[in-house]
Amino acid sequence: MAAQDSYKRSHVIVIALLIILLFITVIVSFMLGRYSISLKELFNILFSRVIPIDTFWSEQMEVVVFNIRLPRILMACLVGCCLSAAGAAYQGVFQNPMAAPDILGASSGAAFGAALAILLGASSRLIMATAFLFSLLTVGMVFVLSQRTKGNKVIGLILSGIMVGSLFSAGTSFIKLVADPSNQLPAITYWLMGSLSGITKKELALAAIPMAIGLIGLFILRWRINILTLGDDEARTIGVNTNLVRLSVIICSTLITAASVSVSGLIGWVGLVIPHLSRKVIGNNYRYLMPASMIFGAIFLLVVDNISRNLLAVEIPLGILTAFVGAPFFIYLLTRKGETL
Amino acid sequence: MSIQVENLSFSYDKHEVLKNVSFSATENRILSVLGPNGVGKSTLFSCILGLLPDYSGKIEVDGEDIRNLSAREMARRIAYIPQSHYPSFNYTVFDMVLMGTTQQVSVFSTPGKKQIERAERAVERMGIAHLSHRGFSMISGGERQLAIIARALAQDAHTLIMDEPTANLDFGNQIKVLTQIKSLASDGYTIIQSTHNPDQTFLFSDLVLALKDGRVFACGKPADIVNRELIHALYGVDIELQSICNDAVRVCVPSFAAQP
Numbered sequence: 001m002a003a004q005d006s007y008k009r010s011h012v013i014v015i016a017l018l019i020i021l022l023f024i025t026v027i028v029s030f031m032l033g034r035y036s037i038s039l040k041e042l043f044n045i046l047f048s049r050v051i052p053i054d055t056f057w058s059e060q061m062e063v064v065v066f067n068i069r070l071p072r073i074l075m076a077c078l079v080g081c082c083l084s085a086a087g088a089a090y091q092g093v094f095q096n097p098m099a100a101p102d103i104l105g106a107s108s109g110a111a112f113g114a115a116l117a118i119l120l121g122a123s124s125r126l127i128m129a130t131a132f133l134f135s136l137l138t139v140g141m142v143f144v145l146s147q148r149t150k151g152n153k154v155i156g157l158i159l160s161g162i163m164v165g166s167l168f169s170a171g172t173s174f175i176k177l178v179a180d181p182s183n184q185l186p187a188i189t190y191w192l193m194g195s196l197s198g199i200t201k202k203e204l205a206l207a208a209i210p211m212a213i214g215l216i217g218l219f220i221l222r223w224r225i226n227i228l229t230l231g232d233d234e235a236r237t238i239g240v241n242t243n244l245v246r247l248s249v250i251i252c253s254t255l256i257t258a259a260s261v262s263v264s265g266l267i268g269w270v271g272l273v274i275p276h277l278s279r280k281v282i283g284n285n286y287r288y289l290m291p292a293s294m295i296f297g298a299i300f301l302l303v304v305d306n307i308s309r310n311l312l313a314v315e316i317p318l319g320i321l322t323a324f325v326g327a328p329f330f331i332y333l334l335t336r337k338g339e340t341l
Numbered sequence: 342m343s344i345q346v347e348n349l350s351f352s353y354d355k356h357e358v359l360k361n362v363s364f365s366a367t368e369n370r371i372l373s374v375l376g377p378n379g380v381g382k383s384t385l386f387s388c389i390l391g392l393l394p395d396y397s398g399k400i401e402v403d404g405e406d407i408r409n410l411s412a413r414e415m416a417r418r419i420a421y422i423p424q425s426h427y428p429s430f431n432y433t434v435f436d437m438v439l440m441g442t443t444q445q446v447s448v449f450s451t452p453g454k455k456q457i458e459r460a461e462r463a464v465e466r467m468g469i470a471h472l473s474h475r476g477f478s479m480i481s482g483g484e485r486q487l488a489i490i491a492r493a494l495a496q497d498a499h500t501l502i503m504d505e506p507t508a509n510l511d512f513g514n515q516i517k518v519l520t521q522i523k524s525l526a527s528d529g530y531t532i533i534q535s536t537h538n539p540d541q542t543f544l545f546s547d548l549v550l551a552l553k554d555g556r557v558f559a560c561g562k563p564a565d566i567v568n569r570e571l572i573h574a575l576y577g578v579d580i581e582l583q584s585i586c587n588d589a590v591r592v593c594v595p596s597f598a599a600q601p
Contacts, residue, residue, distance in 0.1 A: 004435070004457055004461065004473075007435075007474060091430075092430075095429040096429065097429065097430070220449045221448075221449075222451070223443070223446075223450070223451035223452070224443070224448065226432070226436070226440055227440055227443055229428060229429050229430055230428060230440070233387070233390075233392055233421070233423070234421065234423055236390075236391070236392060236412055237390050237391075237392070237415070237416060237419070237420065237421035238416055238440060238441060238443050238444065238496065239412050239413040239415065239416025239417070239443060239444030239496075240412065240443060240444075241412055245448075279430070283432075283433065283436075284430040284431060284432050284436075285432060285433070285436045287451050
């Protein structure tokens with residue numbers, strides 16, 4: 001018993017440390033930017049909303065904190081959290097360490113939806129909605145198709161995901177071909193590279209709803225994901241309704257992936273690299289892996305977004321940065337000494 | 342009567358795998374299913390475990406038709422010990438054992454104190470408590486098998502179905518695993534295992550179910566039915582049965598080696 005207690009305690013401590021790290025990253029992120037804000041100013045501005053404090057800062061500073069940095073920081077955290085959680089969940093459901101949030105075509109569908117909306121001259125909020133709906137639609141199609149495949153359901157899902165995903169990618173390419181090269185094509189290309197610039201409170205509020213539903217669902221189901229990794233037969237003899245649990249996990253993961261991609265565009269690598277980093281730190285038990293992946297994902301994307309908006313005079317698209325950081329880091333994880341994955 | 346199978350038949354598409362299989366397994370007994378590869382041993386187990394519902398005939402566990410039992414209710418009665426394999430992710434031995442307790446908690450929660458204690462008793466019972474925090478894929482095949490048996494104990498089911506529990510194990514581990522299985526049977530568990538080694542049936546079985554072409558070829562005590570004729574019929578090889586240790590043990594010796 002004592003051994004189990006200390007084992008559990010060490011995992012809880014790791015998660016607590018991650019939460020502290022996230023908190024520090026958030027504070028630092030508020031201070032970074034073209035309009036620099038000191039720690040003292042930041043705390044006074046934040047607390048002035050709760051308790052009365054004499055204003056000694058400019059109104060502009062308050063606007064920057066509440067209307068620009070706050071939504072963007074929260075969005076970066078949420079998107080990182082969602083992509084990482086969805087990746088971790090899919091790796092379990094598909095018993096495949098290489099699974100990522102786009103395995104069922106959620107990203108390809110969103111990209112097609114966004115490109116179509118841009119082609120039709122839609123507003124930015126309508127682009128977001130279209131991307132979200134097409135993402136759900138794509139995964140829905142993949143799931144329905146997979147139910148008609150024979151044999152192993154998991155392989156059926158993965159193959160259907162590849163097929164439908166590539167169909168939508170072809171559709172996106174076609175839209176790029178016919179788009180107006182002077183304004184639409186750059187808009188589509190930029191969207192596809194991923195960015196969080198121009199996020200407002202409204203968008204944050206809209207995206208937060210599906211994100212919250214999916215994240216809570218995955219958190220609740222996290223122990224059952226362990227059982228799914230054993231394969232269907234073994235899981236069923238343990239007493240788990242594999243089809244129902246798998247479907248629930250897929251629905252939750254799709255909601256959060258679709259919501260993330262529709263606000264941020266395509267951001268790769270987070271959903272693959274962060275769950276693996278978390279596995280190295282805290283082990284494979286989803287009871288701890290799921291929360292650790294969520295927090296790690298939030299920290300990672302927030303750091304990357306800070307680089308994106310501060311490194312150069314122009315914003316660097318997130319998709320490019322996550323690949324630059326993610327790919328080498330993944331190679332390091334794979335070649336590092338110690339227990340294998 | 343723990344497991345009762347009556348006139349069980351099963352077909353994959355048009356290929357009939359099991360034909361009118363009937364037998365029963367009881368507490369405190371090890372039933373070994375003997376038969377060549379592809380004879381339907383795994384299919385038989387899948388039917389009993391409720392994984393293949395499209396069978397004809399009747400399967401009862403503790404007097405209840407398994408068609409009327411949910412996955413959760415089945416898990417409380419029957420546990421499955423598959424052949425030794427690596428999971429996709431390297432869980433610790435203890436996490437692996439704890440997974441067996443899943444049906445004891447609601448869908449929305451994770452195993453608690455009671456389940457952890459149960460898993461602890463199971464790893465101690467199997468003598469692998471010292472491996473609890475090792476990675477499941479870092480331990481030996483025999484230890485992995487003991488861990489999966491511990492998982493079945495943590496599951497708290499009283500019928501254990503084992504698919505070739507000693508396949509791919511070295512000699513020492515075979516004996517260790519089989520000795521544990523034997524002691525579980527004397528503790529009151531019902532054990533159904535498949536095996537490829539007729540010699541083991543004399544040492545570690547109370548009953549033998551011999552399958553040929555999907556039918557029951559013979560069923561009875563090993564000393565009564567495992568003989569030259571049975572081995573020839575099942576495997577198409579000639580053996581001589583040798584009795585040693587005052588007939589406490591018998592061994593199958595290939596005929597070429599048994600020539601005087």
